[in-house]
Amino acid sequence: MASHGPATPMTSRPCGPLTGTADVPGDKSVSHRSLILGAMAVGETRITGLLEGQDVLDTAKAMQAFGAEVTRHGEGAWSVHGVGVGGFAEPDQVIDCGNSGTGVRLIMGAMATSPITATFTGDASLRSRPMARITDPIALFGAQSFGRQGGRLPMTIIGAADPVPVTYTTPMPSAQVKSAVLLAGLNAPGRTVVIEKEATRDHSERMLAGFGAEITTEATPEGHVITLTGRPELRPQTIAVPRDPSSAAFPVAAAVLVPGSEILVPNIGLNPTRAGLFRTLIEMGADITFENERLEGGEPVADLRVRHSALKGIEVPPERAPSMIDEYPILSVLAANAEGVTVMKGVKELRVKESDRIDAMARGLEAMGVTVEEDEDTFIVHGMGPGGVPGGGTAAARLDHRIAMSFLCLGMAAKRPVSVDDAAPIATSFPIFVPLMSALGADLAEG
């Protein structure tokens, strides 16, 4: 959906202890990939635990437009009847990826080596985000793109009729770029190689292997070298989507911040390329234990038990950024409640997310009485100690779900209520955020 309805202002008031179980929804990254790879397999992929957030629903709709049959059977239970690698039909409508960078970028990669044309758009946030990071590598396969100035949506991609395989070093740590190149490589003859200097989330590699593609990852002094053999026949899969650590971050943070809290957050995917926040929180002094650690569908999973804790500020090293890239907004809320200063380095990719997340958090935290510092690649938050943030202001969510959820969590433990001007974007990734947090004891109300 290219726009949402009227803004939904929301206020979070200081609350009593959070208790109970937080059943967060399925992983957004794995959900997008399940639909896209399911559409590129021959036959029926069955998915349970799919995230039914708007970002993923927009990807489901897009896969239908490219010719796959996508059916919802019940809550989180979906099937995709795929058309095979190279089998995409040309959509007869504009593909609207709504708010989702992952959706549009992976789909552009997936269609770039088929002889079809597709036009992509999204909401105001997505239309402002850079797409050259995708159009540059897909041009090497032979695809052409025609977008707005600065490589922005709306954009038309003409897929390569006669694609060639590519060797590509990603210029920034980005799983979306890596995945787009690998998905394009699926329909190129021969070997496509992606080299990434810093490891990013590896769901695409794991899932491509699961669907039967020949794919290897080698650690070398230059970084991770991922080699994919093109033109496989992908076999349909049965996928149980693990729960999203990036969504779990919000109830986990809220329980750490609100005195007296103790919650259980079951079945959270703890792939090491995603789990950086939990490591950081433990270094800050958070009381988090990992119970019932196990492997599910090849991914490490555990139940998280989280108790209120006093935090201290730390320096988060730049090399950890890819494993917690979506968690910096909520980390800065935690940092505002820590004793001492938290320094987040190597975070410039935050500037090209749904919003410029450094600027959005900096201005919002200042409005709540917190001192921050920033440069292009660094964000520093001066902690005010447990419960020490004055609050009493309104933060602009900027069409960014993670900014909205972060400030609502801040309000649970600030001295005065915290408001966001628009909580509607939360539906893109965590549609049950408000009822789930309210059931734990949070005081959230529209207005």
Ligand SMILES: O=C(O)C1=C[C@@H](OP(=O)(O)O)[C@@H](O)[C@H](O)C1
């Ligand atoms: O590949 C993915 O599923 C994602 C990759 C990350 O983006 P970048 O690749 O831009 O870092 C992340 O921020 C996004 O929420 C999901």
Ligand SMILES: C=C(OP(=O)(O)O)C(=O)O
């Ligand atoms: C950056 C995010 O998503 P996307 O890039 O898919 O819009 C996110 O969910 O925090």
